[in-house]
Amino acid sequence: MTVYVAHRLFAAHDRALAADLADRLSAKIGPDRVFLPFCDTDEENLVAEVKGRRLFELDRARLGRLDAMVAILHGPSLDDGVCMEIGYAAASGVPVIVLTTDFQTYSLSEAGPRLEFPDPLLQAVATRVVRVTKLGPPNPPSSPPRSRFSDFRARNMAQTHTALDATVDALIDNPARTPRLLSSRPAVRAPLYVEASPYEARGQGHLARTCVDAGQAVAVPQRFTSADPVAGALADASAVCSATRLLADVSGPETPPGTALLIGVAVASGVRVAAFQPRPTFTHAHGREPNWRNLMIQYAAETHLDTDDAVQSWLAT
Known part of the structure; x- marks a missing residue:
């Protein structure tokens, strides 16, 4: 083990x-x-x-x-x-x-x-x-x-x-492996999962609307509105596994915990990740380059987006 x-x-x-x-x-x-x-x-x-x-x-x-x-x-x-x-x-x-x-x-x-x-x-x-x-x-x-x-x-x-x-x-x-996310991934992937941040001043629907306006079919979180939040959370994790892209708003004092978890799900599942953060703050440590988020988030993402135009450009690639 x-x-x-x-x-x-x-x-x-x-x-x-x-x-x-x-x-x-x-x-x-x-x-x-x-x-x-x-x-x-x-x-x-x-x-x-x-x-x-x-x-x-x-x-x-x-x-x-x-x-x-x-x-x-x-x-x-x-x-x-x-x-x-x-x-x-x-x-x-x-x-x-x-x-x-x-x-x-x-x-x-x-x-x-x-x-x-x-x-x-x-x-x-x-x-x-x-x-x-x-x-x-x-x-x-x-x-x-x-x-x-x-x-x-x-x-x-x-x-x-x-x-x-x-x-x-x-x-x-409890040493047994529990492959309950990847094993249930559908063969056909949905195009885009959008995870908002509760710290975003423009509202949690803003980022999804930007993607819909760009012609994208969008999946959004279910866990915050589901009568069974845990079941909704598992549905969200499975939806990320089946997506081709994850657009995650990482705004906040730290990346919101569910957002960070879904980024990990995406990376393990081979899903492209973009981190949206209009107003980054940087951390500094001896010998390390300035990081605009926790390094596990920063380097899990393929790109860092800070405007709606940048989001649309990424969606077009």
Whole structure:
């Protein structure tokens, strides 16, 4: 079994949490069977002509030869690179175990069905979600007394350890591949799937209307209007698998999580991807070229579009 640990890379505590998980996994299946991004691509010290692209290539090469993925997601703002990797794995039939310690659940309306994540796509494609939402039990009194902050930290660490152990157990218990997206792909592909961003000021229908005005037959998301959001999400993922192109609005503080996941589905399915982002913001890291999105999004897309005219030109190619 070869396992990819997908996690947010950009803060020390996130990397340390992922390393703890990878260490526990390696004790069960062997260190050579666990791939930990940043650690195993030596990101801090890697030198390459175009470093971000090289990191994308290294990670994608690993995504192409997996037996399982474990993904760490926490909080309402989900890492877009991790979501892209989840979509790639799920579309390739790789089981995905998702770990979260988020104590919130989500719904698309006040009285709607409760979801594990803000976008139902994550729940739809995950083989299993491991949720550990409660702090560990209080510590017994000590002498001399511990500070309340030390006790609170210990309860959080106990929660984390419980979550990591449960995730390792879930992976060992669920090793089977689950090819439910690509295996149901129709022989004839629909031409274009358009994924809007909730952060786009002009409205979520604007990009689709631009494509319809250009003479395109367009498929749009079903999960946000379906009575069963998870079923709608699976329909969206299958629609992307059957498309010839994905036009994804990646606007926002990060690429919206469902959009990022669908980009991963598209890349694994051989679907052309264009990223639409009228107002990019750039990130900078030592030795790496400026990135206008998470590098897993930036290099998964064949082109970056910023105007309606650019969209129409891409559609004409």
